[in-house]
Every structure is written in structure tokens, then in C-alpha cells.
Amino acid sequence: MTASSKTSAMMRRGAEFLGTEHAILCGAMSWVSERNLVSAISNAGGFGVIACGAMTPELLDTEITATKALTDKPFGVNLITMHPMLSDLIAVCAKHQIGHVVLAGGIPPKGSVEAIKEFGGKVLVFAPTLALAKKLLRSGADALVIEGSEAGGHIGPVSTSVLAQEFLPELAADHVVFVAGGIGRGEMIASYLEMGASGVQLGTRFACATESIAHPAFKKAFFRGNARDAVASVQVDPRLPVIPVRALKNKGTEEFTAKQIEVAKRLDDGLVDMGQAQLEIEHFWAGALRRAVIDGDVETGSVMAGQSVGMVTKEEPVADIIAQLLAESEAALTKR
Ligand SMILES: Cc1cc2nc3c(=O)[nH]c(=O)nc-3n(C[C@H](O)[C@H](O)[C@H](O)COP(=O)(O)O)c2cc1C
Numbered sequence: 657m658t659a660s661s662k663t664s665a666m667m668r669r670g671a672e673f674l675g676t677e678h679a680i681l682c683g684a685m686s687w688v689s690e691r692n693l694v695s696a697i698s699n700a701g702g703f704g705v706i707a708c709g710a711m712t713p714e715l716l717d718t719e720i721t722a723t724k725a726l727t728d729k730p731f732g733v734n735l736i737t738m739h740p741m742l743s744d745l746i747a748v749c750a751k752h753q754i755g756h757v758v759l760a761g762g763i764p765p766k767g768s769v770e771a772i773k774e775f776g777g778k779v780l781v782f783a784p785t786l787a788l789a790k791k792l793l794r795s796g797a798d799a800l801v802i803e804g805s806e807a808g809g810h811i812g813p814v815s816t817s818v819l820a821q822e823f824l825p826e827l828a829a830d831h832v833v834f835v836a837g838g839i840g841r842g843e844m845i846a847s848y849l850e851m852g853a854s855g856v857q858l859g860t861r862f863a864c865a866t867e868s869i870a871h872p873a874f875k876k877a878f879f880r881g882n883a884r885d886a887v888a889s890v891q892v893d894p895r896l897p898v899i900p901v902r903a904l905k906n907k908g909t910e911e912f913t914a915k916q917i918e919v920a921k922r923l924d925d926g927l928v929d930m931g932q933a934q935l936e937i938e939h940f941w942a943g944a945l946r947r948a949v950i951d952g953d954v955e956t957g958s959v960m961a962g963q964s965v966g967m968v969t970k971e972e973p974v975a976d977i978i979a980q981l982l983a984e985s986e987a988a989l990t991k992r
Pocket residue numbers: 682683684685686688707709734760761803806807808809810836837838839857858859860861863959960961962963964
């Protein structure tokens with residue numbers, strides 16, 4: 657019996673689906689999930705996912721080629737559904753025969769799921785509600801990621817524990833479902849596996865691994881951060897929509913609140929129209945994640961982090977993090 661045998665058995669369906677040793681995905685993180693981290697995750701038996709973000713098809717092509725040079729294990733590509741060149745990005749995935757494409761950021765536009773399946777790729781989708789999850793699975797999605805509001809990055813309003821209770825009893829028997837958001841230790845992984853999940857997806861726990869290219873200042877902010885520092889952005893005015901993002905609070909998050917108040921006032925005073933006002937809010941964070949991850953500007957940049965950030969205390973190789981998660985899961989399952 658291997659050290660993680662119970663865990664392995666419970667992860668079997670997810671691992672078979674991904675073609676990996678362990679059903680542990682490292683969720684795509686824009687600017688962080690590039691060739692180095694993605695290949696390290698896959699080489700350690702997990703499933704790395706390239707964050708395409710706003711990349712052009714050419715850049716994605718380069719990144720996939722570079723990742724393939726660093727690993728011969730399976731990895732996936734995360735595409736944002738509202739990317740204006742989505743079909744060209746899918747064509748790049750087809751060219752490279754990418755096995756799994758994760759469609760994030762909204763309901764997949766018509767034809768996108770079909771285009772991925774046409775070249776033999778498996779499609780993973782996010783769904784905010786059970787009804788939508790069922791619809792997406794009926795219309796061809798191969799697996800589901802349910803991601804709760806504890807997660808880092810763009811989030812929905814419902815916690816992982818509640819989503820797990822709503823989705824897993826209904827879907828897990830017949831579908832591959834991965835649970836994401838707020839997972840920092842293996843005991844939590846064991847619990848979601850027991851509820852029927854096929855595997856898990858983590859981001860925050862891997863963002864500052866040794867192999868991550870994130871700036872030292874970004875990593876330091878994570879090591880210092882506690883759960884309560886990873887806050888969701890708040891919408892101040894009902895007319896000016898804000899898509900909630902969970903990130904470490906800093907000068908930028910404070911200024912964002914002030915900015916919304918200021919723009920709302922100018923809107924009241926008739927100095928800007930609604931479209932302009934909404935654009936100003938939308939553009940506030942443009943380039944801010946890159947500034948934090950690549951340039952190390954953790955003051956005004958967007959230091960996206962989930963609530964599990966308090967459990968990230970030092971730089972560790974990806975293989976050690978995965979080994980630790982599996983050992984914790986196994987110990988928990990053995991104790992039951
Ligand atoms: C810095 C950062 C950037 C992220 N960028 C993306 C992204 O580009 N696309 C996406 O689908 N999810 C993104 N996420 C979410 C992760 O893929 C993952 O689902 C999430 O981190 C899991 O929750 P956890 O942070 O609690 O582990 C990001 C998360 C972080 C922390």
C-alpha cells in the first residue's frame with residue numbers, strides 16, 4: 657500500500673480523466689501559470705493549466721510549445737470565454753492537440769465546446785448554479801469545476817462548502833466534478849473526495865511555489881498575508897457594476913473604493929455619462945495583476961489571493977506541496 661493509497665483510490669476517476677497520477681489541478685492563474693509552474697505541477701503528478709488570460713494566439717502558441725519542452729506529462733489550457741479571439745485560441749489548442757481545455761469567465765459561447773471536442777479535447781467548465789451545471793454537462797462539457805468564494809481571483813457569491821453540498825450529491829455519481837476554493841490542506845481534500853468529488857483544484861497554495869515566477873515581493877505578501885487580508889472587492893454604487901475579485905487588501909483596494917465614490921459623484925453631477933463611468937471603473941484594475949505578479953508592485957497592483965493564503969508560509973517546491981497535501985489527506989482518511 658502506498659502512502660496515499662486511500663486518497664489515490666478516491667481520486668482514481670479524476671486522475672483517469674486528467675491522465676495524471678493525482679487528481680489535483682493547479683487552477684490557471686494569469687501571469688503565474690506559465691511554462692515553469694505548469695510543467696512543475698504536471699511533472700509532480702498533478703495537472704498544470706496554462707492561463708491564457710489576454711494572450712494573443714501567437715503568445716499562447718509559444719507558451720504551449722515552451723511548456724511541452726519542459727514536460728511530457730498532460731497539462732491543460734484555460735481560456736477566458738469573452739476573449740475576442742476565442743476561436744483562434746481554440747485553433748491553437750487544436751494544433752497542439754491539447755487534451756483538456758478549461759473554459760472560464762462565463763457561459764461558453766455557442767460552438768466553443770463543440771470546437772474543442774472536434775479536435776478530441778476534453779472540456780472543463782465552471783458553473784455558478786446547479787441548473788446551469790446540468791445544462792452545460794448535457795450540452796457536451798466533460799467535467800465541472802465548482803469554485804467557491806474563498807478562492808483567489810474572480811469569484812462568485814457562494815462559499816465552496818455550500819456549493820459542494822448543493823452540487824456533489826446531485827452530480828458526482830455520474831459526472832467528473834472538481835472542487836476549488838479555499839483548499840489549503842489535505843484534510844479538506846479528503847472531505848470533498850468523501851462527498852464524491854473526483855478531485856480538487858488549488859491556486860493560492862501553489863502560487864508561490866519555488867517554480868513560480870511570481871516576483872519575490874508578491875511571494876512575500878502571500879507569506880505575510882492572513883485569511884482576513886484576502887478580501888473581495890466591493891461594489892459601491894448599484895449603477896457601476898464590479899465583478900468581485902478576491903485579493904490581498906492594499907493601497908490599490910482602498911483607492912478602488914474611493915474611485916467608485918468619485919466616479920458615482922461625477923455621474924450624479926452629469927459630468928460623465930453612464931457608459932464612460934462604467935468604463936472608468938472597469939479600467940481601474942487594467943494591468944494590475946501583471947504589476948503585482950511580474951513587477952512586484954504589491955501596493956497598487958492586484959495581489960489576487962484566496963483565503964487559504966494564511967496557510968502559505970514559505971516557498972516550497974511543487975512536489976513537496978503535493979506530497980504534503982496527499983499525506984494530510986491520507987492521514988485524515990486513515991483516522992476515520
Ligand atoms: C493570482 C491568481 C490569478 C488567477 N487567475 C485566474 C485566471 O486567469 N483564470 C481562471 O480561471 N482562474 C484564475 N484564478 C483562480 C484559480 O484558477 C483557482 O481556481 C483558485 O485560485 C482556486 O482557489 P484557491 O485560490 O482558494 O486555491 C486565479 C487565482 C489567483 C490566486
